[in-house]
Amino acid sequence: MRVFVDCDPGIDDAVALAYLAARPEVEIVGVGAVFGNGGVEVTADNALRLLGLYGRPGVPVAVGASRPLVQEPRLAPHVHGENGLGGVELPAPTGSPVAESAAELLVRLARSHPGELDVLAVGPLTNLAIALGLEPRLPELVRRLVVMGGAVRVPGNVSSHAEANINNDPEAAEAVFGAGFDLDLVALDVTMETVATGEWLEELKGVPGERASRTSDFLDFYADFYKGIFGVRQCAMHDPLAAAVLVDPHLVTESVEAPVRVELAGSLTRGMTVADLRPRPGADGRRPVRVVTAVAGGEFLGRMLDALR
DSSP states (O other): OEEEEEEOOOHHHHHHHHHHHTOTTOEEEEEEEOSSSSOHHHHHHHHHHHHHHTTOTTSOEEEOOSSOSSSOOOOOHHHHOTTSSTTOOOOOOSSOOOSSBHHHHHHHHHHHSTTTEEEEEOSOSHHHHHHHHHOTTHHHHEEEEEEEOOOSSSOOSSSSSBOHHHHHOHHHHHHHHTTTOOEEEEOHHHHTTSEEOHHHHHHHHTSOSHHHHHHHHHHHHHHHHHHHHHSSSOEEOHHHHHHHHHHOGGGEEEEEEEOEEEOOSOTTTTTBEEEOOSSOTTSSOSOOEEEEEEEOHHHHHHHHHHHTO
């Protein structure tokens, strides 16, 4: 598999990269950094450091958008720490970002490998929206797009209706959902049900090696944040679950296909992902999205541990 990762590392982004990097059949052909969990300079630097930690130091990393298409950026240091990795300091990267922007790198790779490139997008979708402007045929060139974002039948996590990645750039998300990609959406509906429990986190502490110990340190910070949400020490595995859906699609046990739009105008609902779940196939001209509604969570968490051994 040739995979391009668009991300904003970010603790759960880090764990998603670990999942992909551990798989010998996955060639990570490029990483695009975007603002989100931190400023884009921080997320690009983190991507380089993480690829070194997880054994893929030669992967090209491109700096992408530093802000949304329309609104002001909203960062999340309270969730991921000031450095995006829970205050854990990784060795300095051996390389630097490439000269291309993230959107330019994605378009070049898609043109070079038409029908062979899979894209994992686990941050705001600004880079993908810009790439669509550069290459309107991108949905035809990309084989599959998996997006972590949105809240379809559940509450949001940054407002009553909106999830963080979509809310960080609603206009970009609306452009991507309407472009016609073969798209799987891994939303809060399933990621908030797929959690690394306290027992799982303790098991990770016993896994030898630097990649496991550093990842355990990231997740300690993350679990402290999520304790205020769940009431117990555990954490949602948003981005790594999306990586698993891309690489191991058999983990998806239930899904529903529906056109998805993003609310742009509502004063209380801006950033909401609106899936038309009515039984009217073909009534909406927009290509349906596969919304993942259930996964084999135990198998996923086992595979996640294996990726860090």
